Amino acid sequence: MSAKREPIGVIGTGYVGLVTAVGFAELGSDVWCVDVDSEKITRLQRGEIPIYEPGLEEMLARNVERLHFSTDLAPALEHARLLFVAVGTPPTHSGDADLSAVHAVVGAMPEPDGHALVMKSTVPCGTGSNIKRIFAERGKTGYSYVSCPEFLKEGSAVADFMHPDRVVVGGEGDWAEQAVVDLYAPLDAPLVRTDVASAEMIKLAANAFLATKISFINEIANVCETLGADVGEVAQGMGLDARIGPKFLQAGIGYGGSCFTKDVSALKLLAGNSGYHFQLLNAVIEVNELQKRRVVSKLQRHLGELAGRRVALLGLAFKPNTDDMRGASSLVLASRLQAEGAQVRAFDPIAEEQARLLMPQLDYADDALGAIEDADAVVLVTEWAEFVGLDWSQVADAMKGNVVIDGRNALDPATVGAAGLVYEGIGRG
Numbered sequence: 001m002s003a004k005r006e007p008i009g010v011i012g013t014g015y016v017g018l019v020t021a022v023g024f025a026e027l028g029s030d031v032w033c034v035d036v037d038s039e040k041i042t043r044l045q046r047g048e049i050p051i052y053e054p055g056l057e058e059m060l061a062r063n064v065e066r067l068h069f070s071t072d073l074a075p076a077l078e079h080a081r082l083l084f085v086a087v088g089t090p091p092t093h094s095g096d097a098d099l100s101a102v103h104a105v106v107g108a109m110p111e112p113d114g115h116a117l118v119m120k121s122t123v124p125c126g127t128g129s130n131i132k133r134i135f136a137e138r139g140k141t142g143y144s145y146v147s148c149p150e151f152l153k154e155g156s157a158v159a160d161f162m163h164p165d166r167v168v169v170g171g172e173g174d175w176a177e178q179a180v181v182d183l184y185a186p187l188d189a190p191l192v193r194t195d196v197a198s199a200e201m202i203k204l205a206a207n208a209f210l211a212t213k214i215s216f217i218n219e220i221a222n223v224c225e226t227l228g229a230d231v232g233e234v235a236q237g238m239g240l241d242a243r244i245g246p247k248f249l250q251a252g253i254g255y256g257g258s259c260f261t262k263d264v265s266a267l268k269l270l271a272g273n274s275g276y277h278f279q280l281l282n283a284v285i286e287v288n289e290l291q292k293r294r295v296v297s298k299l300q301r302h303l304g305e306l307a308g309r310r311v312a313l314l315g316l317a318f319k320p321n322t323d324d325m326r327g328a329s330s331l332v333l334a335s336r337l338q339a340e341g342a343q344v345r346a347f348d349p350i351a352e353e354q355a356r357l358l359m360p361q362l363d364y365a366d367d368a369l370g371a372i373e374d375a376d377a378v379v380l381v382t383e384w385a386e387f388v389g390l391d392w393s394q395v396a397d398a399m400k401g402n403v404v405i406d407g408r409n410a411l412d413p414a415t416v417g418a419a420g421l422v423y424e425g426i427g428r429g
Protein backbone atom coordinates (compact mmCIF):
# COMPACT_ATOMS: atom_id res chain seq x y z
CA MET A 1 0.00 0.00 0.00
CA SER A 2 1.63 3.26 -0.99
CA ALA A 3 -1.08 5.99 -1.04
CA LYS A 4 -0.12 8.96 1.15
CA ARG A 5 -1.96 8.70 4.43
CA GLU A 6 -2.42 10.65 7.66
CA PRO A 7 0.87 10.75 9.58
CA ILE A 8 0.64 9.71 13.23
CA GLY A 9 2.61 9.91 16.46
CA VAL A 10 2.85 6.92 18.79
CA ILE A 11 3.86 7.53 22.39
CA GLY A 12 5.19 4.39 24.07
CA THR A 13 6.93 1.61 22.14
CA GLY A 14 5.90 -1.49 24.09
CA TYR A 15 3.92 -4.33 22.50
CA VAL A 16 0.88 -2.24 21.67
CA GLY A 17 2.73 0.92 20.61
CA LEU A 18 5.23 -0.84 18.43
CA VAL A 19 2.70 -3.03 16.65
CA THR A 20 0.42 0.00 16.13
CA ALA A 21 3.32 2.06 14.78
CA VAL A 22 4.66 -0.61 12.45
CA GLY A 23 1.14 -1.62 11.38
CA PHE A 24 0.13 1.91 10.40
CA ALA A 25 3.47 2.36 8.61
CA GLU A 26 2.61 -0.79 6.64
CA LEU A 27 -0.71 0.85 5.73
CA GLY A 28 1.18 3.88 4.40
CA SER A 29 1.41 6.40 7.24
CA ASP A 30 4.57 8.14 8.34
CA VAL A 31 4.88 7.33 12.03
CA TRP A 32 6.76 9.26 14.69
CA CYS A 33 7.42 7.06 17.71
CA VAL A 34 8.39 8.44 21.10
CA ASP A 35 9.63 6.61 24.18
CA VAL A 36 11.33 7.75 27.37
CA ASP A 37 13.63 4.70 27.23
CA SER A 38 16.63 5.92 25.23
CA GLU A 39 18.20 2.46 24.99
CA LYS A 40 15.03 1.10 23.41
CA ILE A 41 14.89 4.01 20.95
CA THR A 42 18.53 3.46 19.94
CA ARG A 43 17.82 -0.21 19.24
CA LEU A 44 14.72 0.66 17.24
CA GLN A 45 16.69 3.23 15.22
CA ARG A 46 19.04 0.37 14.30
CA GLY A 47 16.05 -1.69 13.15
CA GLU A 48 16.14 -4.01 16.18
CA ILE A 49 12.88 -5.02 17.85
CA PRO A 50 13.26 -5.13 21.64
CA ILE A 51 10.48 -7.72 22.06
CA TYR A 52 9.89 -11.16 20.57
CA GLU A 53 6.90 -10.88 18.26
CA PRO A 54 6.76 -13.02 15.12
CA GLY A 55 6.70 -11.00 11.88
CA LEU A 56 7.26 -7.61 13.49
CA GLU A 57 10.94 -7.20 12.63
CA GLU A 58 10.28 -8.01 8.96
CA MET A 59 7.40 -5.54 8.84
CA LEU A 60 9.57 -2.85 10.45
CA ALA A 61 12.31 -3.51 7.91
CA ARG A 62 9.82 -3.14 5.04
CA ASN A 63 8.65 0.24 6.33
CA VAL A 64 11.82 1.62 7.84
CA GLU A 65 11.63 4.84 5.83
CA ARG A 66 8.23 5.71 7.27
CA LEU A 67 9.21 4.99 10.88
CA HIS A 68 10.96 7.60 13.00
CA PHE A 69 12.07 6.95 16.57
CA SER A 70 12.94 9.57 19.17
CA THR A 71 12.94 10.26 22.89
CA ASP A 72 11.73 13.76 22.05
CA LEU A 73 8.02 14.50 21.65
CA ALA A 74 8.64 17.53 19.42
CA PRO A 75 8.96 15.73 16.03
CA ALA A 76 5.72 13.80 16.66
CA LEU A 77 3.92 17.03 17.57
CA GLU A 78 5.33 18.76 14.52
CA HIS A 79 4.44 16.07 11.97
CA ALA A 80 1.26 14.44 13.30
CA ARG A 81 -2.17 15.59 14.46
CA LEU A 82 -3.08 12.20 15.92
CA LEU A 83 -0.96 11.07 18.86
CA PHE A 84 -1.62 7.44 19.79
CA VAL A 85 -0.92 6.86 23.49
CA ALA A 86 0.37 3.35 24.21
CA VAL A 87 2.15 3.70 27.53
CA GLY A 88 2.02 1.13 30.33
CA THR A 89 -0.84 1.12 32.84
CA PRO A 90 0.40 -1.49 35.33
CA PRO A 91 -1.55 -2.32 38.49
CA THR A 92 -0.87 -0.28 41.62
CA HIS A 93 -0.52 -1.96 45.02
CA SER A 94 -4.29 -1.62 45.38
CA GLY A 95 -4.88 -3.34 42.01
CA ASP A 96 -6.19 -0.19 40.31
CA ALA A 97 -4.57 0.88 37.04
CA ASP A 98 -1.52 3.13 37.50
CA LEU A 99 -2.19 6.04 35.15
CA SER A 100 0.95 8.03 35.96
CA ALA A 101 2.49 7.41 32.51
CA VAL A 102 -0.77 8.47 30.84
CA HIS A 103 -0.89 11.64 32.93
CA ALA A 104 2.76 12.37 32.13
CA VAL A 105 1.79 12.37 28.43
CA VAL A 106 -1.20 14.62 29.10
CA GLY A 107 1.02 16.97 31.10
CA ALA A 108 3.58 17.12 28.30
CA MET A 109 1.09 18.38 25.72
CA PRO A 110 1.80 21.98 24.74
CA GLU A 111 -0.72 24.80 24.31
CA PRO A 112 -3.73 24.09 22.10
CA ASP A 113 -2.84 23.53 18.50
CA GLY A 114 -5.29 21.02 17.13
CA HIS A 115 -3.82 17.72 18.23
CA ALA A 116 -5.75 14.68 19.39
CA LEU A 117 -4.79 12.05 21.93
CA VAL A 118 -5.87 8.60 20.75
CA MET A 119 -5.85 6.28 23.75
CA LYS A 120 -4.55 2.77 23.01
CA SER A 121 -3.44 2.02 26.57
CA THR A 122 -6.00 0.08 28.58
CA VAL A 123 -7.44 2.59 31.01
CA PRO A 124 -10.37 2.57 33.45
CA CYS A 125 -13.71 3.67 32.12
CA GLY A 126 -13.91 7.42 32.86
CA THR A 127 -10.27 8.20 32.04
CA GLY A 128 -11.16 9.98 28.81
CA SER A 129 -13.57 12.37 30.50
CA ASN A 130 -10.99 13.05 33.25
CA ILE A 131 -8.36 13.89 30.65
CA LYS A 132 -10.77 16.20 28.83
CA ARG A 133 -11.44 17.93 32.15
CA ILE A 134 -7.71 18.33 32.82
CA PHE A 135 -7.21 19.83 29.37
CA ALA A 136 -10.12 22.23 29.96
CA GLU A 137 -8.74 23.28 33.39
CA ARG A 138 -5.38 24.03 31.79
CA GLY A 139 -6.93 26.04 28.99
CA LYS A 140 -5.90 23.46 26.38
CA THR A 141 -9.32 23.36 24.80
CA GLY A 142 -7.98 22.66 21.32
CA TYR A 143 -7.28 19.01 22.16
CA SER A 144 -9.49 16.20 20.93
CA TYR A 145 -9.70 12.81 22.59
CA VAL A 146 -10.45 9.44 21.07
CA SER A 147 -10.57 6.04 22.78
CA CYS A 148 -9.34 3.33 20.43
CA PRO A 149 -8.73 0.20 22.50
CA GLU A 150 -6.41 -2.51 21.21
CA PHE A 151 -7.35 -6.19 21.10
CA LEU A 152 -4.15 -7.73 19.76
CA LYS A 153 -2.76 -10.90 21.29
CA GLU A 154 0.94 -11.32 21.95
CA GLY A 155 2.47 -13.88 19.63
CA SER A 156 -0.02 -13.08 16.85
CA ALA A 157 -0.04 -9.31 17.21
CA VAL A 158 0.92 -8.52 13.61
CA ALA A 159 -1.86 -10.72 12.19
CA ASP A 160 -4.30 -9.31 14.76
CA PHE A 161 -3.44 -5.76 13.70
CA MET A 162 -3.90 -6.51 10.00
CA HIS A 163 -7.05 -8.62 10.46
CA PRO A 164 -8.91 -7.34 13.52
CA ASP A 165 -12.26 -8.89 14.53
CA ARG A 166 -13.45 -5.32 14.97
CA VAL A 167 -12.17 -1.78 15.37
CA VAL A 168 -13.61 0.24 18.25
CA VAL A 169 -13.47 4.03 18.02
CA GLY A 170 -14.95 6.07 20.85
CA GLY A 171 -15.06 9.79 20.29
CA GLU A 172 -17.05 12.99 20.34
CA GLY A 173 -18.02 13.03 16.68
CA ASP A 174 -15.23 15.45 15.75
CA TRP A 175 -12.42 15.49 13.15
CA ALA A 176 -10.19 13.26 15.29
CA GLU A 177 -12.74 10.46 15.58
CA GLN A 178 -13.24 10.55 11.79
CA ALA A 179 -9.47 10.61 11.18
CA VAL A 180 -9.01 7.46 13.29
CA VAL A 181 -11.89 5.74 11.47
CA ASP A 182 -10.23 6.67 8.14
CA LEU A 183 -6.87 5.32 9.29
CA TYR A 184 -8.40 1.89 9.93
CA ALA A 185 -10.56 1.89 6.78
CA PRO A 186 -8.11 -0.14 4.61
CA LEU A 187 -8.41 -3.06 7.05
CA ASP A 188 -12.10 -3.35 6.17
CA ALA A 189 -12.98 -4.58 9.68
CA PRO A 190 -16.37 -4.26 11.40
CA LEU A 191 -16.41 -0.83 13.04
CA VAL A 192 -17.94 0.00 16.41
CA ARG A 193 -18.25 3.77 16.57
CA THR A 194 -19.30 4.88 20.00
CA ASP A 195 -18.76 7.32 22.86
CA VAL A 196 -15.49 7.41 24.83
CA ALA A 197 -16.79 5.75 28.04
CA SER A 198 -18.36 2.85 26.14
CA ALA A 199 -15.17 2.26 24.14
CA GLU A 200 -13.18 2.17 27.39
CA MET A 201 -15.66 -0.30 28.86
CA ILE A 202 -15.63 -2.54 25.76
CA LYS A 203 -11.93 -3.22 26.27
CA LEU A 204 -12.22 -4.09 29.96
CA ALA A 205 -15.38 -6.14 29.47
CA ALA A 206 -13.88 -8.11 26.56
CA ASN A 207 -10.78 -9.10 28.52
CA ALA A 208 -12.79 -9.89 31.65
CA PHE A 209 -15.18 -12.05 29.62
CA LEU A 210 -12.35 -14.00 27.98
CA ALA A 211 -10.77 -14.58 31.40
CA THR A 212 -14.16 -15.70 32.70
CA LYS A 213 -14.47 -18.18 29.82
CA ILE A 214 -11.08 -19.68 30.73
CA SER A 215 -11.84 -19.91 34.45
CA PHE A 216 -15.21 -21.47 33.61
CA ILE A 217 -13.70 -24.21 31.45
CA ASN A 218 -11.00 -24.78 34.07
CA GLU A 219 -13.67 -25.39 36.69
CA ILE A 220 -15.49 -27.72 34.30
CA ALA A 221 -12.15 -29.54 33.84
CA ASN A 222 -11.74 -29.92 37.59
CA VAL A 223 -15.24 -31.36 37.90
CA CYS A 224 -14.57 -33.65 34.89
CA GLU A 225 -11.63 -35.08 36.85
CA THR A 226 -13.86 -36.18 39.67
CA LEU A 227 -16.61 -37.50 37.40
CA GLY A 228 -14.54 -39.19 34.71
CA ALA A 229 -15.57 -36.92 31.82
CA ASP A 230 -13.12 -35.42 29.30
CA VAL A 231 -13.01 -31.61 29.19
CA GLY A 232 -11.76 -31.61 25.59
CA GLU A 233 -14.86 -33.46 24.46
CA VAL A 234 -17.03 -31.24 26.65
CA ALA A 235 -15.46 -28.05 25.24
CA GLN A 236 -15.98 -29.28 21.70
CA GLY A 237 -19.59 -30.11 22.37
CA MET A 238 -20.18 -26.74 24.02
CA GLY A 239 -18.20 -24.72 21.48
CA LEU A 240 -20.20 -25.93 18.50
CA ASP A 241 -23.12 -23.96 19.91
CA ALA A 242 -22.74 -20.71 17.97
CA ARG A 243 -23.85 -18.77 21.06
CA ILE A 244 -20.87 -20.14 23.00
CA GLY A 245 -18.18 -20.50 20.31
CA PRO A 246 -15.13 -22.77 20.41
CA LYS A 247 -12.43 -20.25 21.32
CA PHE A 248 -10.96 -19.72 24.79
CA LEU A 249 -12.32 -23.04 26.04
CA GLN A 250 -8.89 -24.63 26.37
CA ALA A 251 -8.53 -25.89 29.93
CA GLY A 252 -5.09 -25.71 31.50
CA ILE A 253 -3.02 -24.32 34.34
CA GLY A 254 -4.71 -20.92 34.28
CA TYR A 255 -4.40 -17.79 32.21
CA GLY A 256 -1.33 -15.61 32.51
CA GLY A 257 0.05 -12.52 30.85
CA SER A 258 -0.09 -8.94 31.97
CA CYS A 259 -3.45 -8.14 30.43
CA PHE A 260 -6.05 -10.52 31.84
CA THR A 261 -4.56 -10.43 35.33
CA LYS A 262 -4.42 -6.64 35.32
CA ASP A 263 -7.69 -5.90 33.55
CA VAL A 264 -9.88 -8.33 35.50
CA SER A 265 -8.60 -6.84 38.73
CA ALA A 266 -8.90 -3.27 37.39
CA LEU A 267 -12.53 -3.83 36.34
CA LYS A 268 -13.40 -5.43 39.68
CA LEU A 269 -11.91 -2.45 41.53
CA LEU A 270 -13.38 0.09 39.15
CA ALA A 271 -16.81 -1.37 39.90
CA GLY A 272 -16.01 -1.54 43.63
CA ASN A 273 -14.80 2.06 43.74
CA SER A 274 -18.11 3.14 42.24
CA GLY A 275 -20.08 1.11 44.78
CA TYR A 276 -20.76 -2.11 42.84
CA HIS A 277 -19.56 -5.49 44.10
CA PHE A 278 -18.56 -7.49 40.98
CA GLN A 279 -18.91 -10.96 42.50
CA LEU A 280 -18.30 -12.98 39.35
CA LEU A 281 -14.84 -11.51 38.81
CA ASN A 282 -13.76 -12.45 42.34
CA ALA A 283 -14.46 -16.07 41.44
CA VAL A 284 -12.67 -15.77 38.08
CA ILE A 285 -9.53 -14.52 39.84
CA GLU A 286 -9.65 -17.11 42.62
CA VAL A 287 -10.24 -20.03 40.24
CA ASN A 288 -7.25 -18.90 38.19
CA GLU A 289 -4.98 -18.67 41.21
CA LEU A 290 -5.96 -22.13 42.42
CA GLN A 291 -5.61 -23.61 38.94
CA LYS A 292 -1.89 -22.79 38.86
CA ARG A 293 -1.43 -24.71 42.10
CA ARG A 294 -3.38 -27.84 41.13
CA VAL A 295 -0.34 -29.19 39.27
CA VAL A 296 1.47 -29.40 42.61
CA SER A 297 -1.29 -31.63 44.07
CA LYS A 298 -1.22 -33.78 40.93
CA LEU A 299 2.53 -34.27 41.34
CA GLN A 300 2.10 -35.08 45.02
CA ARG A 301 -0.50 -37.68 44.16
CA HIS A 302 1.95 -39.41 41.81
CA LEU A 303 5.21 -38.89 43.70
CA GLY A 304 4.22 -38.40 47.33
CA GLU A 305 6.49 -35.92 49.12
CA LEU A 306 8.10 -33.58 46.59
CA ALA A 307 11.16 -32.78 48.71
CA GLY A 308 14.25 -33.88 46.79
CA ARG A 309 12.25 -34.87 43.71
CA ARG A 310 13.39 -33.55 40.35
CA VAL A 311 10.70 -31.78 38.34
CA ALA A 312 11.28 -30.56 34.78
CA LEU A 313 9.25 -27.56 33.57
CA LEU A 314 8.86 -27.38 29.81
CA GLY A 315 8.10 -23.77 28.94
CA LEU A 316 7.98 -20.68 31.14
CA ALA A 317 6.40 -17.94 28.99
CA PHE A 318 2.72 -17.21 29.70
CA LYS A 319 1.89 -18.68 26.29
CA PRO A 320 3.82 -19.83 23.20
CA ASN A 321 5.43 -17.45 20.67
CA THR A 322 6.25 -14.80 23.20
CA ASP A 323 9.07 -14.14 25.66
CA ASP A 324 6.67 -12.36 28.01
CA MET A 325 6.84 -13.68 31.57
CA ARG A 326 4.41 -11.21 33.14
CA GLY A 327 1.76 -13.06 35.14
CA ALA A 328 3.00 -16.40 33.79
CA SER A 329 1.59 -19.43 35.59
CA SER A 330 5.15 -20.83 35.65
CA LEU A 331 6.11 -18.20 38.26
CA VAL A 332 3.62 -19.51 40.81
CA LEU A 333 4.20 -23.13 39.88
CA ALA A 334 8.01 -22.96 40.11
CA SER A 335 7.90 -21.15 43.46
CA ARG A 336 5.35 -23.58 44.89
CA LEU A 337 7.43 -26.56 43.80
CA GLN A 338 10.57 -25.05 45.28
CA ALA A 339 8.70 -24.32 48.50
CA GLU A 340 7.84 -28.04 48.65
CA GLY A 341 11.55 -28.80 48.38
CA ALA A 342 11.50 -30.05 44.77
CA GLN A 343 14.52 -29.54 42.51
CA VAL A 344 13.11 -27.63 39.57
CA ARG A 345 14.91 -27.42 36.24
CA ALA A 346 13.27 -25.47 33.43
CA PHE A 347 13.67 -24.80 29.75
CA ASP A 348 11.98 -22.23 27.54
CA PRO A 349 13.10 -21.68 23.93
CA ILE A 350 12.68 -17.87 24.06
CA ALA A 351 11.70 -16.60 27.50
CA GLU A 352 14.76 -17.60 29.55
CA GLU A 353 16.26 -14.10 29.59
CA GLN A 354 13.01 -12.59 30.89
CA ALA A 355 12.50 -15.52 33.28
CA ARG A 356 15.96 -15.04 34.80
CA LEU A 357 15.01 -11.49 35.76
CA LEU A 358 12.05 -12.76 37.78
CA MET A 359 13.41 -16.14 38.93
CA PRO A 360 17.20 -15.78 39.14
CA GLN A 361 17.43 -18.77 41.49
CA LEU A 362 15.84 -21.27 39.09
CA ASP A 363 17.96 -23.93 37.38
CA TYR A 364 17.80 -23.34 33.59
CA ALA A 365 18.61 -26.05 31.04
CA ASP A 366 19.92 -25.43 27.52
CA ASP A 367 17.27 -27.55 25.85
CA ALA A 368 14.23 -29.68 26.60
CA LEU A 369 16.16 -32.90 27.08
CA GLY A 370 18.58 -31.10 29.39
CA ALA A 371 15.65 -30.16 31.63
CA ILE A 372 14.17 -33.65 31.45
CA GLU A 373 17.34 -35.60 32.24
CA ASP A 374 16.96 -37.61 35.49
CA ALA A 375 13.61 -35.93 36.22
CA ASP A 376 11.03 -37.75 38.32
CA ALA A 377 8.29 -35.80 36.58
CA VAL A 378 7.89 -33.52 33.57
CA VAL A 379 5.34 -30.70 33.46
CA LEU A 380 4.32 -29.13 30.17
CA VAL A 381 3.79 -25.49 31.19
CA THR A 382 3.80 -23.67 27.83
CA GLU A 383 2.70 -25.49 24.69
CA TRP A 384 5.59 -24.49 22.41
CA ALA A 385 5.46 -26.57 19.20
CA GLU A 386 8.86 -28.11 19.91
CA PHE A 387 7.56 -29.66 23.13
CA VAL A 388 4.42 -31.00 21.52
CA GLY A 389 6.62 -32.64 18.88
CA LEU A 390 9.06 -34.25 21.35
CA ASP A 391 10.08 -37.88 20.85
CA TRP A 392 8.49 -39.34 23.98
CA SER A 393 10.52 -42.55 23.89
CA GLN A 394 13.62 -40.39 24.07
CA VAL A 395 12.02 -38.48 26.96
CA ALA A 396 11.27 -41.75 28.77
CA ASP A 397 14.90 -42.88 28.35
CA ALA A 398 16.21 -39.58 29.73
CA MET A 399 13.92 -39.46 32.77
CA LYS A 400 14.51 -41.17 36.08
CA GLY A 401 10.78 -41.39 36.82
CA ASN A 402 7.79 -41.68 34.50
CA VAL A 403 5.23 -38.95 35.29
CA VAL A 404 4.16 -36.42 32.65
CA ILE A 405 1.72 -33.69 33.65
CA ASP A 406 0.33 -31.90 30.60
CA GLY A 407 -0.62 -28.47 31.93
CA ARG A 408 -2.03 -27.43 28.55
CA ASN A 409 -3.75 -30.58 27.33
CA ALA A 410 -1.53 -30.21 24.27
CA LEU A 411 0.00 -33.70 24.15
CA ASP A 412 -1.44 -36.90 22.76
CA PRO A 413 -2.03 -39.13 25.82
CA ALA A 414 -1.72 -42.30 23.71
CA THR A 415 1.70 -41.33 22.32
CA VAL A 416 3.03 -40.41 25.76
CA GLY A 417 1.53 -43.59 27.26
CA ALA A 418 3.02 -45.74 24.48
CA ALA A 419 6.46 -44.55 25.56
CA GLY A 420 5.83 -46.17 28.96
CA LEU A 421 5.10 -42.86 30.69
CA VAL A 422 2.20 -42.05 33.02
CA TYR A 423 0.21 -39.21 31.46
CA GLU A 424 -2.09 -36.81 33.24
CA GLY A 425 -3.66 -33.72 31.72
CA ILE A 426 -6.17 -31.22 33.10
CA GLY A 427 -9.66 -32.67 33.21
CA ARG A 428 -8.96 -35.28 30.57
CA GLY A 429 -10.96 -38.07 32.13
Ligand code: UGA
Binding pocket: 122, 150, 151, 152, 153, 154, 155, 207, 210, 214, 247, 248, 249, 250, 251, 252, 253, 254, 255, 256, 257, 258, 259, 260, 318, 319
Ligand atom coordinates in the same frame (compact mmCIF):
# COMPACT_ATOMS: atom_id res chain seq x y z
C1 UGA B 1 -5.25 -10.79 25.69
C2 UGA B 1 -6.50 -10.72 24.79
O1 UGA B 1 -6.74 -12.00 24.19
C3 UGA B 1 -6.32 -9.65 23.71
O2 UGA B 1 -7.51 -9.52 22.93
C4 UGA B 1 -6.00 -8.31 24.38
O3 UGA B 1 -5.76 -7.30 23.42
C5 UGA B 1 -4.76 -8.47 25.25
O4 UGA B 1 -4.98 -9.49 26.24
C6 UGA B 1 -4.49 -7.13 25.92
O5 UGA B 1 -5.36 -6.66 26.64
O6 UGA B 1 -3.48 -6.51 25.60
P1 UGA B 1 -2.82 -11.91 25.46
O7 UGA B 1 -2.67 -11.56 26.91
O8 UGA B 1 -1.73 -11.56 24.52
O9 UGA B 1 -4.17 -11.22 24.88
O10 UGA B 1 -2.99 -13.49 25.38
P2 UGA B 1 -4.17 -14.53 25.13
O11 UGA B 1 -3.92 -15.25 23.87
O12 UGA B 1 -5.49 -13.94 25.30
O13 UGA B 1 -3.89 -15.57 26.31
C7 UGA B 1 -3.95 -15.16 27.69
C8 UGA B 1 -3.74 -16.36 28.59
O14 UGA B 1 -4.88 -17.21 28.57
C9 UGA B 1 -2.53 -17.26 28.21
O15 UGA B 1 -1.84 -17.62 29.37
C10 UGA B 1 -3.18 -18.46 27.56
O16 UGA B 1 -2.41 -19.61 27.68
C11 UGA B 1 -4.46 -18.56 28.37
N1 UGA B 1 -5.56 -19.25 27.67
C12 UGA B 1 -6.07 -18.76 26.53
C13 UGA B 1 -6.09 -20.41 28.23
O17 UGA B 1 -5.65 -20.87 29.29
N2 UGA B 1 -7.11 -21.04 27.58
C14 UGA B 1 -7.64 -20.57 26.44
O18 UGA B 1 -8.60 -21.20 25.91
C15 UGA B 1 -7.11 -19.40 25.88
